[in-house]
Amino acid sequence: MVPLRPVWQAPKVVREKRPLRDLSKAVMRPFAAGLALAAIGMVAVHAEDAKKPDPALANQLNPNDKTAEPDEKLLAKDAAVKVEDGKYFDAAGAPTFHVTDNGKKVDWYSYSGYRRYHAECHVCHGPDGMGSTYAPALKDSLKYLSYEEFVGIVVGGKQDVNSSTQKVMPAFGDNKNVTCYMDDLYVYLKARAAGAMGRVRPGEKEDKPEAARKQEKECLGG
Numbered sequence: 001m002v003p004l005r006p007v008w009q010a011p012k013v014v015r016e017k018r019p020l021r022d023l024s025k026a027v028m029r030p031f032a033a034g035l036a037l038a039a040i041g042m043v044a045v046h047a048e049d050a051k052k053p054d055p056a057l058a059n060q061l062n063p064n065d066k067t068a069e070p071d072e073k074l075l076a077k078d079a080a081v082k083v084e085d086g087k088y089f090d091a092a093g094a095p096t097f098h099v100t101d102n103g104k105k106v107d108w109y110s111y112s113g114y115r116r117y118h119a120e121c122h123v124c125h126g127p128d129g130m131g132s133t134y135a136p137a138l139k140d141s142l143k144y145l146s147y148e149e150f151v152g153i154v155v156g157g158k159q160d161v162n163s164s165t166q167k168v169m170p171a172f173g174d175n176k177n178v179t180c181y182m183d184d185l186y187v188y189l190k191a192r193a194a195g196a197m198g199r200v201r202p203g204e205k206e207d208k209p210e211a212a213r214k215q216e217k218e219c220l221g222g
């Protein structure tokens with residue numbers, strides 16, 4: 001019988017005496033390689049791509065949702081310039097959200113990210129990315145964190161060394177329920193940060209893309 005412990009107690013990996021920075025490097029290595037490859041792929045694709053938002057991919061927000069707090073600058077920056085197998089990308093090549101039908105419908109990844117967030121992250125970061133006394137509001141953090149920074153923190157964890165309160169963001173690098181849905185989580189929180197999604201459970205969603213099915217199977221099965 002494994003004794004129950006409070007959720008905010010860091011998993012064993014963080015409690016080791018090793019400095020956190022070393023740890024995150026070790027955990028990051030396989031991911032860094034993958035990321036580097038992904039980055040190269042993105043650059044190659046983007047050399048030929050138009051960087052302008054595609055009007056056909058424009059977001060259609062719900063003007064009546066007072067919980068959404070739209071941020072025009074971020075909405076412009078995060079606007080999709082292309083879609084590939086149901087996954088949307090912004091001009092920087094990072095995955096992004098796509099909200100349509102007056103805010104009633106979201107892309108698959110935003111929907112999936114909403115579910116994953118509320119399975120793995122909300123206990124500390126609060127429902128809908130609103131934050132708690134223990135952990136920061138990710139709807140604010142994602143206003144400035146890049147995709148790479150986000151992945152780095154989620155995989156390797158984070159500990160505020162100057163804080164006397166010892167608050168720890170656990171490393172999720174070996175948790176497939178998180179790593180296999182990294183883009184989903186990022187896209188959902190980015191939509192919250194830009195105010196494209198409010199504090200409501202997404203209603204309709206785009207169909208689950210074949211690419212998502214394939215990636216999920218490979219990631220969870222490997």
Ligand code: HEC
Nearest residue numbers: 007008120121124134135141153158159160167168169178
């Ligand atoms: C056990 C509690 C806990 C869980 C569960 C947790 N976090 Fe955290 N997280 C924290 C704490 C505490 C911090 C602040 C750490 C610091 O600043 O040193 C943090 C920080 C972060 C940051 C950096 C925010 C910033 O402003 O710098 C990101 C991004 C993040 N968490 C994402 C996630 C995601 C995504 C999940 C779910 C997969 C998650 N966290 C689950 C406790 C948690």
